[in-house]
Amino acid sequence: MIEVKNITKSFDGSTVLHDVSATFETGKTNLIIGQSGSGKTVMLKSLVGLMRPEQGEILFDGRDIMSMGAAEVKELRKEIGMLFQGSALFDSETVLGNVMFPLIMFTQMSREEMLERAHFCIGRVNLKGAENKFPSEISGGMQKRVAIARAIALNPRYLFCDEPNSGLDPRTSILIDELLHDITHEYNITTVINTHDMNSVLGIGENIIFINKGYREWVGDMSQIYTTSNQALNEFVFATELFQQVRRYVVANGRRIQ
Amino acid sequence: MIITNSIANFGRYCMFMRRVFALPDRWRVFGKRVLDEVVKLGVDSIPLVLIISVFIGAVIAIQMQLNISSPLIPAYSVGLATRDIVLLEFSNSILCLILAGKVGSNIASEIGTMRVTEQIDALEIMGVNSANYLVMPKIIAFVCFMPVLGVLCIATSFIGGWLVAQFTDIITVSRYVYGLQALFQEWYVWYGLIKSLVFAFIIASVASFFGYYVKGGALDVGRASTNGVVSSSILILLFDVILTKLLLQ
Numbered sequence: 231m232i233e234v235k236n237i238t239k240s241f242d243g244s245t246v247l248h249d250v251s252a253t254f255e256t257g258k259t260n261l262i263i264g265q266s267g268s269g270k271t272v273m274l275k276s277l278v279g280l281m282r283p284e285q286g287e288i289l290f291d292g293r294d295i296m297s298m299g300a301a302e303v304k305e306l307r308k309e310i311g312m313l314f315q316g317s318a319l320f321d322s323e324t325v326l327g328n329v330m331f332p333l334i335m336f337t338q339m340s341r342e343e344m345l346e347r348a349h350f351c352i353g354r355v356n357l358k359g360a361e362n363k364f365p366s367e368i369s370g371g372m373q374k375r376v377a378i379a380r381a382i383a384l385n386p387r388y389l390f391c392d393e394p395n396s397g398l399d400p401r402t403s404i405l406i407d408e409l410l411h412d413i414t415h416e417y418n419i420t421t422v423i424n425t426h427d428m429n430s431v432l433g434i435g436e437n438i439i440f441i442n443k444g445y446r447e448w449v450g451d452m453s454q455i456y457t458t459s460n461q462a463l464n465e466f467v468f469a470t471e472l473f474q475q476v477r478r479y480v481v482a483n484g485r486r487i488q
Numbered sequence: 489m490i491i492t493n494s495i496a497n498f499g500r501y502c503m504f505m506r507r508v509f510a511l512p513d514r515w516r517v518f519g520k521r522v523l524d525e526v527v528k529l530g531v532d533s534i535p536l537v538l539i540i541s542v543f544i545g546a547v548i549a550i551q552m553q554l555n556i557s558s559p560l561i562p563a564y565s566v567g568l569a570t571r572d573i574v575l576l577e578f579s580n581s582i583l584c585l586i587l588a589g590k591v592g593s594n595i596a597s598e599i600g601t602m603r604v605t606e607q608i609d610a611l612e613i614m615g616v617n618s619a620n621y622l623v624m625p626k627i628i629a630f631v632c633f634m635p636v637l638g639v640l641c642i643a644t645s646f647i648g649g650w651l652v653a654q655f656t657d658i659i660t661v662s663r664y665v666y667g668l669q670a671l672f673q674e675w676y677v678w679y680g681l682i683k684s685l686v687f688a689f690i691i692a693s694v695a696s697f698f699g700y701y702v703k704g705g706a707l708d709v710g711r712a713s714t715n716g717v718v719s720s721s722i723l724i725l726l727f728d729v730i731l732t733k734l735l736l737q
Contacts, residue, residue: 278613307615318610332614335513390613 231256232277232388232420237286239272246272247283248444256420259411259434263426264441265466271392273441274424278312278390279303290388308336311381311419313391313410317373319365319380325352326361329379336384351379355409371402375409382413388420389413395427403427407434426466428473431455440466456480501697507619508627508693521625522632529591529626529692530633534640536590537583541641544582545648548573553658566659567667570649575676579641581728584687587637588720592695595626596716599699600709608700623696627689634688635681642680679735686731687724694720 232254239247246269254260264270275281277288279295288295290306298306319328329348333339339347352361355375365373374394381389391410395403411434414421423430431438435452442462450458455467456477468474512518552569599622602608611618646668653664698716702708 280609280612304615307613310613312610312613314606314610316605318606320607320610334517335614335616 231291232422233287233289234273234277235287235289237273237276237283237288239269239276239281239283246444247276247441249286250441250444250446251286252439252446252449253437254420254422255437257415257418258421258436259414260420260422260437260439261431261435262422262424262439262441263431263435263466265426268441269444270424270441274390274392274422277422278310279307308384309387311384311386311389313374313377313381313389313394315393315396317365317370317377319373319376321365324362324364325357325368325376325379328365328376329383332380332384347383348379351383352376354382354413355379370397371399371406374398374402374406378406378409378413382417385417386419389422391421391423391425393425393427394423395425395430400429403429404433410434428467428470431467432473432476442466500701501694504619504697504700505693507617508623508696510617510620512620512624513616518625521621522629525625525629526633529594529630530637533587533590533637536586537637537641538644540583540586541578541644542648542651544578545570545574545645546652547648548578548645549649549652549664550656550658563659564663564667564670567649567653567664568670569667570664571646571668571672572676574642574645575680578645579638580680580684580687581724583638583641584634584684584691584724585721587688588691588695588717588724591630592691592717592720593713595692595695596699596713597709599623599696600702600712603700603702604705604709619700623693623700626696627692630692631685631688634684638681638684642677679731682735683728683731686727690723690727691720694723 234250234252234254236249236251237247238245238249250269250273252262262270262273272281276283283296286296290309293302293306295303295306320331323331326345326348329351330344333344333347337344349358349361352358355378357372357375357379360368360372360376365376368376389410394406394410398406407430410421410423413419423434425431432452432455435455438448438450438452438455439446440448440460440463448458448460448463455463457480458464468477548570549566552566552573556565556569599608602622608618608622611621649664649668650661653659653661695713695716698712698719699709702712
């Protein structure tokens with residue numbers, strides 16, 4: 231479990247996160263949602279230690295990353311996997327090389343054991359046969375799946391995903407969502423996903439935190455989101471006619487607005 | 489403003505170097521990366537060095553002949569002057585200014601692209617010291633390979649001058665070769681090698697610094713690449729003066 235307590239982050243005098251608190255539960259897909267510029271990427275980067283908030287606490291199962299020394303942060307990061315918006319695969323390495331990278335750097339496994347583990351992770355994301363291709367030779371969806379395979383190679387306790395569906399078609403987005411959801415439950419990981427994809431919100435949002443203009447506005451799950459009375463959240467989630475119709479249908483079938 | 493920016497940049501550069509020169513996480517990976525960089529930054533620069541050196545060697549020989557054609561100056565002086573110019577300045581300072589363009593822009597754009605595509609963030613998240621992992625192999629590889637490029641440059645420049653002697657009538661081959669050997673000072677070779685080592689360090693480290701701290705997108709990577717080349721060129725010229733004063737006087 232990751233607990234965020236009262237974090238505040240500013241850039242050049244402009245506050246991006248205002249005293250935000252949240253809890254990300256283990257074995258669940260935790261979503262941070264919000265409009266572009268709402269502060270969700272800053273929050274995610276603060277969680278993984280790429281940015282340092284001015285105040286607050288970020289507890290990884292009770293361990294505060296803000297008060298750790300460099301060596302402790304380095305150790306903690308071995309328990310973290312991250313999927314970046316642009317996949318962030320190493321261009322000079324093949325798919326297999328990318329997945330093997332954390333194993334080479336941080337384990338004492340023999341080459342055979344590393345290959346076995348890497349092939350298992352590649353198989354887990356349904357990419358068998360693509361091992362020897364370079365990132366530039368595969369599609370965006372495949373790159374995302376390679377990044378997931380790399381992120382889970384070291385059996386992480388925490389998985390962070392920054393807009394995993396950006397740039398993907400709806401069908402591939404759903405596949406990535408299902409993969410993240412399945413992996414979270416299979417390995418009992420604390421998964422934090424930063425997204426503004428409504429299919430993800432309504433599909434895998436087991437714990438949703440809505441950030442609006444740097445403030446935490448709402449917390450709930452995907453079933454509660456249909457009936458929320460929070461105006462900012464409604465305007466954000468049900469911005470399209472399609473999702474408004476879905477909401478009307480859900481409400482018409484007996485669900486009450488909170 | 490420029491002065492305060494320069495001081496701030498120098499401070500950041502020093503802190504960056506402190507991160508770069510840490511113990512590698514995995515020595516075997518480090519060794520492999522050094523060899524890869526030797527090929528990419530060093531071996532791949534050989535054709536450029538050879539082409540430039542042979543032509544510049546030829547041009548120096550022709551210009552020396554034009555400038556010192558006097559009955560009071562012995563004919564072998566063409567070979568002697570060509571040798572000393574190549575040893576003292578061309579095979580280190582001028583060569584490194586040229587390599588700052590090729591190798592410096594290569595390093596800055598590679599690391600800058602890794603920054604804007606979040607590959608450096610990915611390394612940091614994994615717990616890898618990205619500055620050490622990416623930059624130290626480049627610096628070690630380029631500094632170690634620079635003497636090879638310098639020696640190749642010297643040899644090819646002499647061949648360029650020899651070709652002029654062979655295929656034109658401005659000087660005989662025997663006088664040119666005699667001039668190359670006459671009044672030889674071994675220290676000039678060491679002086680050139682010392683300078684080239686310092687310049688290689690400047691090129692690799694300064695270009696890496698500008699690439700590593702890129703913010704933004706493709707345009708900023710290009711800007712960082714240009715800044716890396718310009719800054720390392722200016723530093724090469726500055727250190728050329730300092731080292732010449734220290735080593736030759």
